[in-house]
Amino acid sequence: MQTPAIQDFYPDDFSHCFGCGRLNATGHQIKTRFDGDETVTRFAPSSHHVALPGFVYGGLVASLIDCHAMATAAGAALRSGGNEVGAVPSPRYVTAQLNVSYLMPTPLGGELEIRGRVVEATPRKTRVEVTVAADGVVTAKGEVVAVPMPASMLRA
Amino acid sequence: MQTPAIQDFYPDDFSHCFGCGRLNATGHQIKTRFDGDETVTRFAPSSHHVALPGFVYGGLVASLIDCHAMATAAGAALRSGGNEVGAVPSPRYVTAQLNVSYLMPTPLGGELEIRGRVVEATPRKTRVEVTVAADGVVTAKGEVVAVPMPASMLRA
Numbered sequence: 001m002q003t004p005a006i007q008d009f010y011p012d013d014f015s016h017c018f019g020c021g022r023l024n025a026t027g028h029q030i031k032t033r034f035d036g037d038e039t040v041t042r043f044a045p046s047s048h049h050v051a052l053p054g055f056v057y058g059g060l061v062a063s064l065i066d067c068h069a070m071a072t073a074a075g076a077a078l079r080s081g082g083n084e085v086g087a088v089p090s091p092r093y094v095t096a097q098l099n100v101s102y103l104m105p106t107p108l109g110g111e112l113e114i115r116g117r118v119v120e121a122t123p124r125k126t127r128v129e130v131t132v133a134a135d136g137v138v139t140a141k142g143e144v145v146a147v148p149m150p151a152s153m154l155r156a
Numbered sequence: 157m158q159t160p161a162i163q164d165f166y167p168d169d170f171s172h173c174f175g176c177g178r179l180n181a182t183g184h185q186i187k188t189r190f191d192g193d194e195t196v197t198r199f200a201p202s203s204h205h206v207a208l209p210g211f212v213y214g215g216l217v218a219s220l221i222d223c224h225a226m227a228t229a230a231g232a233a234l235r236s237g238g239n240e241v242g243a244v245p246s247p248r249y250v251t252a253q254l255n256v257s258y259l260m261p262t263p264l265g266g267e268l269e270i271r272g273r274v275v276e277a278t279p280r281k282t283r284v285e286v287t288v289a290a291d292g293v294v295t296a297k298g299e300v301v302a303v304p305m306p307a308s309m310l311r312a
Contacts, residue, residue, distance in 0.1 A: 016206050018213040026204045048182045050172050051250070052309050057174040058251045059219025066215050094207070094261070095214045100254045105309050153208050153261050 002040065003085040005031035006071040006078075014092045014149070019067035030064060032071035032116070034085060039072040041114040049108070056106040056134075064114050065130045065142035066098050072116035073126035073146035080121065094153065096125065097145035106132065106139040124148075158196065159241040161187035162227040162234075170248045170305070175223035186220060188227035188272070190241060195228040197270040205264070212262040212290075220270050221286045221298035222254050228272035229282035229302035236277065250309065252281065253301035262288065262295040280304075 007020045007030070018027040032041045043064055051057045073093040075085060106112070113133045120127040130142035163176045163186070174183040188197045199220055207213045229249040231241060262268070269289045276283040286298035 014208050016209060018205050018207070019215050021206075024204060024206070048180060049174050050177075050180070051174070052170055052248070052305065053172060055309060057219075058254070059175050059215070059222050062218040062222065062254055062256075063213075063215025066218065092208070095256075095258050097258070098214070098218055098254075098256045100218075100251075102251050102253070105250070105306075149208065150261075153211060 002033040002035050003075075005033055006039075006075045006085050006090045007031060009086055009088075009090040010074075010092055011089050017067065019063050020071065028063070028067070030067055032068050032075070034075055037117065039068065039075060039116040041068045042111050043114065044111045045108055047108070051105070054108055056108045056112070058100075058102060061102070061106055061132055061140050062098065062100045062142075064112065065100055065132065065140070065144065066095055068114045068116050069128040069130050069142065069144035070095060070146050072118060072128045072130075073121075076118045076121055076126060092149040093126065093146040094149050095144060096147045099143040101141045102139070103141065104139050107134050110134060158189040158191050161189055162195075162231045162241050162246050163187060165242055165244075165246040166230075166248055167245050173223065175219050176227060184219070184223070186223055188224050188231070190231055193273065195224065195231060195272040197224045198267050199270065200267045201264055203264070207261070210264055212264045212268070214256075214258060217258070217262055217288055217296050218254065218256045218298075220268065221256055221288065221296070221300065222251055224270045224272050225284040225286050225298065225300035226251060226302050228274060228284045228286075229277075232274045232277055232282060248305040249282065249302040250305050251300060252303045255299040257297045258295070259297065260295050263290050266290060
């Protein structure tokens with residue numbers, strides 16, 4: 001049983017991200033949910049998200065890993081504070097470091113499964129490992145460092 | 157004086173990339189040119205390419221670094237073969253590893269300057285370093301490993 005989507009509880013002012021903001025009408029609007037201790041997002045790339053014919057654009061793969069990792073860090077922070085997803089607003093994290101290994105071309109046409117897990121969490125940073133799989137085969141791996149949104153990104 | 161765009165000489169069959177394919181009508185169609193020994197791309201994010209209000213979506217930053225690095229590797233291969241951009245088709249590289257360091261939030265609203273340079277080139281792989289700057293300030297750095305397109309990505 002999966003939780004509600006972590007991104008659906010970002011504050012409105014921080015819900016415009018092209019990758020995962022529920023208020024960005026032209027964005028991907030990905031949804032990251034806990035599935036046990038891991039997180040999962042499912043996403044079906046569009047036909048124009050192509051790299052070479054038949055394969056998913058690597059920039060999209062990187063983007064999915066990025067937003068999924070930020071939500072995973074937010075979800076972990078919620079749980080470490082004793083809250084489940086949806087009980088309080090999800091905290092907003094931003095990316096400090098994004099490392100993606102493309103293990104093989106990702107076939108275009110089906111739904112991708114993106115899974116994440118926290119491997120280190122301190123008040124200053126959260127490290128998240130992510131896999132991207134097509135038809136059960138992992139095609140890309142990500143290592144992402146998330147940090148709490150700095151005050152410099154707050155605009156009145 | 158800059159060269160023509162490296163991507164404009166990718167073979168038609170490999171010109172549909174969402175990030176840089178001239179035949180992808182809905183894509184970014186970025187253009188990478190040599191400027192001396194470095195390469196440069198200029199790109200103005202759209203208002204919907206937002207992360208948090210006022211700042212560029214990190215997935216777009218990663219995507220620009222990725223496609224720019226692939227074209228830089230292709231351009232370097234052209235030159236090491238004694239050709240200038242446009243004299244022969246540009247070879248097609250794909251991404252093996254994409255590492256992005258987000259140094260500070262990238263402000264949304266102006267044109268970004270993406271610059272690349274090859275730091276290692278062997279027949280099997282090319283390593284490219286990339287910077288992304290807004291108003292002359294570098295906001296993100298990339299380290300990218302490019303490899304020649306494998307035969308497995310050729311589809312008749």
